[in-house]
Amino acid sequence: MLDLDYSWLADPAYQSWLVVGVINTLKLAAISSIAATLIGMLGALALTLRIAWLDALIELFVEVFRNTPPLLQMLFAYFTLSTLGLQVTDPDTGLSMPLLSAFACAAISLSLFGGALAIEAFRSGIETMPRAIIEAGQALGYSRWARFWRIEAPIATRISLPALTNILSNLFKTTSQASVITVPELMYYAGQIYNDNFRTMEVMILVLVIYVTLVSILTYLMARLERWMAFPGYGKAAS
Amino acid sequence: MTHPEALIEIKDIHKSFGKFNVLNGIDLTVRKGEAVCIIGPSGSGKSTILRCMNGLMPIDRGTIRVGQHQVHSLKTEKAMRPLRHQVAMVFQQYNLFPHKTALENVMMAPIQVLGHDRAEVEDRARKLLDKVRLGHKADSYPGQLSGGQQQRVAIARALAMQPDVILFDEVTAALDPETVKDVLFNIRELVEEGLTCVLVTHEMGFAREVSHHVCFTDHGKIVEDAPPAEFFANPRDPRTREFLGQVL
Numbered sequence: 241m242l243d244l245d246y247s248w249l250a251d252p253a254y255q256s257w258l259v260v261g262v263i264n265t266l267k268l269a270a271i272s273s274i275a276a277t278l279i280g281m282l283g284a285l286a287l288t289l290r291i292a293w294l295d296a297l298i299e300l301f302v303e304v305f306r307n308t309p310p311l312l313q314m315l316f317a318y319f320t321l322s323t324l325g326l327q328v329t330d331p332d333t334g335l336s337m338p339l340l341s342a343f344a345c346a347a348i349s350l351s352l353f354g355g356a357l358a359i360e361a362f363r364s365g366i367e368t369m370p371r372a373i374i375e376a377g378q379a380l381g382y383s384r385w386a387r388f389w390r391i392e393a394p395i396a397t398r399i400s401l402p403a404l405t406n407i408l409s410n411l412f413k414t415t416s417q418a419s420v421i422t423v424p425e426l427m428y429y430a431g432q433i434y435n436d437n438f439r440t441m442e443v444m445i446l447v448l449v450i451y452v453t454l455v456s457i458l459t460y461l462m463a464r465l466e467r468w469m470a471f472p473g474y475g476k477a478a479s
Numbered sequence: 480m481t482h483p484e485a486l487i488e489i490k491d492i493h494k495s496f497g498k499f500n501v502l503n504g505i506d507l508t509v510r511k512g513e514a515v516c517i518i519g520p521s522g523s524g525k526s527t528i529l530r531c532m533n534g535l536m537p538i539d540r541g542t543i544r545v546g547q548h549q550v551h552s553l554k555t556e557k558a559m560r561p562l563r564h565q566v567a568m569v570f571q572q573y574n575l576f577p578h579k580t581a582l583e584n585v586m587m588a589p590i591q592v593l594g595h596d597r598a599e600v601e602d603r604a605r606k607l608l609d610k611v612r613l614g615h616k617a618d619s620y621p622g623q624l625s626g627g628q629q630q631r632v633a634i635a636r637a638l639a640m641q642p643d644v645i646l647f648d649e650v651t652a653a654l655d656p657e658t659v660k661d662v663l664f665n666i667r668e669l670v671e672e673g674l675t676c677v678l679v680t681h682e683m684g685f686a687r688e689v690s691h692h693v694c695f696t697d698h699g700k701i702v703e704d705a706p707p708a709e710f711f712a713n714p715r716d717p718r719t720r721e722f723l724g725q726v727l
Binding site: 372379380381386390395398472473 | 533535556557559560563564567568570572574575576577578587588591592593620621622623636640
């Protein structure tokens with residue numbers, strides 16, 4: 241039988257590790273989610289311009305980041321960005337240190353990874369726009385830009401939301417891989433704790449519960465957003 | 480022959496999709512205040528004529544004049560905009576914006592495209608919704624309205640642009656017979672008020688009662704263009720006779 245012992249949770253050192261870990265996980269998830277969403281919107285927007293070289297560039301970006309493991313991307317970001325000569329001198333210690341911290345490298349690589357997926361999500365929302373809607377906008381005299389902002393973008397955003405929810409919840413879980421490049425987030429501290437107290441099973445169960453809780457909150461909020469933005473006939477109708 | 484009083488003047492327009500010639504030399508004149516019905520078998524180019532009139536579809540050859548606009552020479556969407564303020568269109572599938580309420584659908588373009596005053600536009604939009612007898616549905620989304628109601632909102636949306644002409648593209652084709660009546664009632668009212676209307680339709684009874692002249696299209700040509708009494712009682716072209724024999 242499992243003989244679970246959680247008495248170590250009373251230790252203030254473990255408590256503070258867990259709290260810091262959760263806070264860093266939330267920070268990393270929030271920053272990369274927002275950046276990924278923005279990259280997705282901008283990328284999909286750029287694709288509507290139908291500029292051949294820009295399309296090719298975005299296509300390449302999406303393919304590279306979608307078709308490689310995020311862990312590899314993170315290691316790549318960590319080791320290349322920190323050795324590219326981007327060094328600053330710490331004003332306090334006088335020591336030379338990388339300009340980009342492990343956290344920054346993780347945030348950048350996760351943003352790009354999520355952004356590549358988000359571009360596809362928003363692109364599909366724009367491309368499934370019924371021809372009829374576009375024609376109606378044209379017939380009413382909307383310019384191409386006004387049509388995009390007033391009509392197509394709001395509809396496409398609503399259509400893309402369920403796909404975006406998937407991407408962001410996956411991105412949230414992928415933040416755990418930042419532990420490999422020493423970002424002190426939840427997974428990193430979990431390792432610290434079980435290396436210290438050997439209560440591997442207990443620590444893993446606790447971390448699992450924390451992730452389930454946090455990701456559930458995220459998907460709940462996204463579902464609320466979806467319902468708030470819904471309109472009858474598309475997705476979750478409010479009526 | 481030019482018609483100085485003609486609001487729309489179409490001369491010898493041609494249009495093909497690949498090898499298929501949809502329009503094979505169409506001539507059509509619509510005077511101010513007239514209602515013109517275009518009927519004909521499917522694939523004969525009826526809807527294409529309407530789409531060419533407001534520049535939704537470029538033509539290969541010929542000339543189209545609407546008011547002071549030479550439609551065939553407008554190349555960019557920007558150049559089309561003054562034309563589109565003058566020519567409104569109502570579609571078979573209503574084409575309302577699904578993320579906006581009925582009232583917002585009617586108000587959007589006058590505010591966002593024409594830059595009219597919001598309060599004035601709202602007043603105008605509410606009156607137009609009352610006119611199509613949907614004042615009580617102002618806050619409903621298209622997805623909450625029946626097909627006939629959506630189509631009447633689409634008519635109100637077209638009217639809100641205060642156009643000189645409205646093009647109706649088979650606007651009752653997707654509706655069930657009861658709601659067709661309501662939509663036709665609204666269109667008849669507009670014709671009686673003197674608004675210029677060009678209608679592609681399969682409603683023969685409506686064409687006979689409302690229009691000033693009726694055109695019959697076949698294989699990309701207008702083979703008959705006559706006042707309704709003459710058109711229905713005594714068609715000259717054998718193809719018109721055959722078609723009317725099938726549908727009446």
